[in-house]
Amino acid sequence: MIVRAYGAHAADKQVEPMDIFRRDPRTHDVQIDIAYCGVCHSDLHTVRSEWAGTLFPCVPGHEIVGRVTALGPGVTKFRVGDTVGVGCLVGSCQHCGSCDEGLEQYCEKGFVGTYNFPTEDAPGHTLGGYSGQIVVNEDFVLRIKHPPQQLAAVAPLLCAGITTYSPLRHWKAGPGKKVGIVGIGGLGHMGIKLADALGAHVVAFTTSEGKREDAKALGADEVVVSRNDNEMQQHAGSFDLILNTVAASHDLDPFVGLLKRDGTMCLVGVPEHAHPSPNVGQLIFGRRSIAGSLIGGIAETQEMLDFCAERGIVADIELIPIQQIEQAYDRMQRGDVKYRFVIDNATLDGRPRG
Known part of the structure; x- marks a missing residue:
């Protein structure tokens, strides 16, 4: 036809x-x-x-x-x-x-x-x-x-929903877990909503002071302006998971340093140019990981849709x-x-x- x-x-x-x-x-x-x-x-x-x-x-x-x-x-x-x-x-x-x-x-x-x-x-x-x-x-x-x-x-x-839901579920975001969401755009705003609905303590990272209240309205418990070194250092070594939704090439090291031992930063944005090489020492000495995640399978996408329908997300x-x-x-x-x-x-x- x-x-x-x-x-x-x-x-x-x-x-x-x-x-x-x-x-x-x-x-x-x-x-x-x-x-x-x-x-x-x-x-x-x-x-x-x-x-x-x-x-x-x-x-x-x-x-x-x-x-x-x-x-x-x-x-x-x-x-x-x-x-x-x-x-x-x-x-x-x-x-x-x-x-x-x-x-x-x-x-x-x-x-x-x-x-x-x-x-x-x-x-x-x-x-x-x-x-x-x-x-x-x-x-x-x-x-x-x-x-x-x-x-x-x-x-x-x-x-946007399944791209953020899948890694949150894979790394078991939920009660008792501290989860960071880097970027408050199409992906990031869904990451905040879903991590909050899963019961995690959610910290949103933005480069813009003007997005602080927007992030809180989406469900973030705290908001950090990533260009503010003092704000960043207050969270050093404290995250179980950081979901990085930013698709532009940027320095990953400041966020790796915020992970706990055995913490993971998951990347879901593909930059046009490669990220600068991370400081391997931060990974080795904290058994930290940088990982990636691609959308989700059909069963998990259906799970996400049902989860969102039940909660009005x-x-x-x-x-x-x-x-x-x-x-x-x-x-x-x-x-x-x-x-x-x-x-x-x-x-x-x-x-x-x-």
């Missing part, structure tokens, strides 16, 4: 309307009318070829919320009318060690991303959620339990029509958003929702 979408034909071209092909549902496929799609920094990096390997035409978007409109004959997990989500993954080998453990994001043969990954469908690579519909195998579709009025703000949970968003996507990209680069843009996909045909 032919579907209206927005994408770019080249790195130096703006995102614009286009028609794309979606396959008819196969045996285990779910067809979804997309209501909302979050705007991730990955979208911007990919569509402008700031990361190598962009395939054009490029239709970004991997924070998708919508409604099931058709099913393949073998689908057992969903019904027409269900509210569902699609995140960063739409496929994996499903039989390697990682997939067998529900860790499809680490598929040893390579997962299939929601956009810009090879596929049999035209045009030969996956096309994302800046579109009216998507067709996905049921094993990569997620159930959304939030109420209708929260659905737009649920969309970023499919990337959503992202803080600004809802935009698709026609404002280039302005949104420019604002993202300036850090001018609290904290995530979400596209109202009803505007794909130029009309407002309602």
